[in-house]
Amino acid sequence: MGRPPGRADRSAQEAGGGFWGRMQGIPRYYIHLLLAGVVVWQLLAPISMPIAPSAATQGVYDAIAAVPDDKLIVISADWDASTQAETGPQTQAIVQACLREGKRFALMSLGAPMGIRLAHEIAQEAAREHGAEYGVDWCNWGYKYGYGNVLMALAKDIPRAVGSDFYGTPVAELPMMEGVTDIRGIGLVIEVTGLAAITEIWLGLIQGPYGTPLASAYTAVMAPGYYPYLDSGQMQGMLVGAKGAAEMEALVERPGKAVAVMNVQSWAHVLIIALIVIGNAGYVLAGRRRR
């Protein structure tokens, strides 16, 4: 490939003098200083940027809101410390949404024995905030080994398939599980994950055969691979990375960590875009003057 776009502007002199000429050749350490300044400023004294939820995020919220009151939401928390930066805030925002809408939910994990404790702590804290009670408004089925086998059993007989909960209590004894016997008692499954191939099990064994609605939350790296399911309607909605978590936090009107980070990101992106615009304005206007 030949000379790529981008040579020239070694200095302002090359671009011609004048204000717009100078705007084309801002020394790079000023740019670095600006970026550092914006990040530090926004971390310490944030000015909130508007957050408009994307269609995919709105879909998750709407799916939660649409669950009939006699049915449960199952949140499958298949993540651990390695992807916690994204999946943690996602889980938190989803739990908040369930509590806000007054839906009962059960946590479980198919793929992350180490991660379920982290999800449990998140749910516990949110429940305390909303005054929700364990066993009545929410519960934790714990980590269940067996992937597809667990789900096939779950569809037929929930108390048997799950057995005991996170604390070792048989789930059948929990008040909220009254009347929830099989898959018909589940109104929505939300898969939060940094692991590949778990969504496919839910799709193949639960969503496909029984038509149970499914929503999901993925790390930004994983998300693009799952858009086809969103297009096809197999999934009601999807949270994409920290951005999805921030949008969800905004929807439940409880801005947290994800909103803070995305706010800094928004400002940093705006700065970079502004720099590109200024550079181009300089290029066009200084060029016009010379002609």
Added chain:
Amino acid sequence: MGGLEHANWFMRVLFVAMGATIVTSVLLAQRGRAMFVRRIPGLTAIEEAVGRATEMGRPILFSPGLDGISIVTLQALAILAYIVRLAAERATRVIVALRASEVYPVAEEVVREACEAAGRPEAFRPQDVRFVAEEQFAYALGTVGIMAREQTATTFLFGGFYAEALILAENGRALGALQVAGCPDPVQIPFFIATCDYVVIGDEFYAASAYLTREPTLTGSLVGQDLVKAGLIALVLAGIGVATYLGQAANMDHNLLVRLLGGGG
């Protein structure tokens, strides 16, 4: 899935056909068949870049990237040989910054031989072939330090680069060096385009030694590669044809070509 742990018959046939095409065309070229290679602008720039360092009386920096001894690195070293030859003829130093210690002896030998081939064995300075650091970012910082202290006038970045690419190229640019970069992996190319004067993308990297040396073996190989690519395009078109006939739902499970390549349900 399955079928990828070992080859199936279709892969064997395909592989032998591709290999035979390339080797045949190499042998034909070695027997004197003339082969055409079109102009590749990024590679023409190498001579200009070496010339600039000569004019300014300052050294050249070459980095073969992070990979150990791999096909990418060997190709990078073939480009290095050409650059050192040009530079030695013009009494210009080339500093090679290395990340993998197993590449060190190979790079040293390449530089020494290139100096000899240029007829100037005395131009070889062992201390200019340098191991910098094994750790990715220590390598980046150390190489930037070399650029700054040696005031290199030209930077060549050819090989397997990862996140450190932008650290190297952006600092080289700040020092005013003329930079030529090439990396087969497309991921770092956008950052090279933003910071370097000339960029060699994708397969141009592998065409480089043929283009630079005009060695019949290599130009022959290039022609063979083009034939293989044409064959693969035909295969893709066939696959698309079958997919269009089957339709979206049945495609992945029933497309014969998908199954032959180890995919499908």
Added chain:
Amino acid sequence: MLRLFQPATHQGVLVAALAGALVLSIALLYCLHRFLGPRQRRRLIAAVTFVAGLFYGLEYFYPAREGRNFLTPWIEPVSTMLAVIGAFTVGLGIYSLCQVHGRNVAQRRSGWHNSAAFFGAMAAMLVFGLWDYYLRLPEPQPQVLPWPKAVYAILFGGLYAPLQAATFSLLAFYIASAAYRAFRIRSAEAALMMAAAFVVMLGQVPVGAWLTGFIPLDSAWAFFRLEVLGDWIMRWLNMPAQRGIVFGIAVGALAMSLRIWLSLERGTFFSEGT
């Protein structure tokens, strides 16, 4: 022949076997050096290259039953052997570093104290790294660490890891200054590049979704919402272009591999000399 490759029965036999094998291999190398002419040496090198490539290639392409063929059991040991042989080159890299910095210190060149710091850091990491490794403590670790472990914690957690993270994070700055400089509407190509970067960047942050939030999600125009458009660019403009580049590379690398394997490669180093 294979019966020879049995573990030695006790320590004395081991020492004898080690010494014998060492003497034997040196003698072999001496004979090779003494009796092979330049042409035969080249042939030997080509043969070694060919066999090494054939081994790895054939294991994949030779028909396998239940995922195994006669070469499969050898893949792991041979790869380990190569990794070990390669590990012995570590001295070459360290030698090169010591040569450059040793000269700086010995001749008191400007900035020699930096080279002295290099030696200090290397020695400290080597000594305390190994010390830490051999000072195996039972889990859980005690609250108060023995001092060599504490020094290692400072070297690793206080210097090595933060230096790594800080250098990596420099990219945030460089990506900003590179974007400012490179994205100018100087040509059609530069403009296309800039436009794509613009849309994708905006599509990733909430402010982008807000900018085009007025377009109803269920309308025919929803495609032009920045986050949808950005995603479309990544998946349906970026991905096929990358595929095209990758296929080119695959064929280029295949040809290079074939030339290396068959010793057909030409050019300085690869053909001339012995």
Added chain:
Amino acid sequence: MNPDAYVLWAAAIATLGVYTILYRENPISRLFEHIFVGLSAGYLLVITWTLNLEAKWWQPMVAERRWWWVFAPVAGGLFYFIFSRRLSWLARLVMGLFFGAGAGTFFRQFFPIYAPQFYACFKPLRPDAELPWSQVLLHHWMFVIILLTVLSYFFFSVSHEGRAGRALGRASLLGRWFMMIAFGAMFGNTVMARVSLFIGRMRFLLTDWLGSFIPWFAGRGL
């Protein structure tokens, strides 16, 4: 000895030291560069021994008495003959071993890496029940056109003259444009990940380090 406070301060100073390079290369950044390179050299020796040689070579050779492992240092030692004029061919012998292994490794990776990408290109080009026409046009047709034009750019042995040549030239120009769009998109897509790295470092500096002696920073809840 509890090293936590030292670790915190060393980390903060090292981070700030590296950041001085953002202005320009200077004595402070140079010092940290040398310390980093030194630490990484020492660490390389440590992990080469602990993770590689001790476990895979010394233990099998000495503890398990597999005497033939003595050939490994002999072969590895051949690399060092590179410094000798007369004996450097022996270094080439062992290099040849690695070159061959590199080529062979590529042969075995060829299909596992590229075949899935290859058959993923087989996209239906007509609408059907599952595939509305808008998706066929915007996704699949787009995909095939871009793939083919980009591939056409990488034909090096065909002249861009003559009727067929000019057509190829035009296709490859279009391919170049598509590649530029792709590169711009990749650039834009990476910005967020890179800014995140810096946010992480700033959180460390503001909350962990400054917050350790100025409570106001710790109380910001970052």
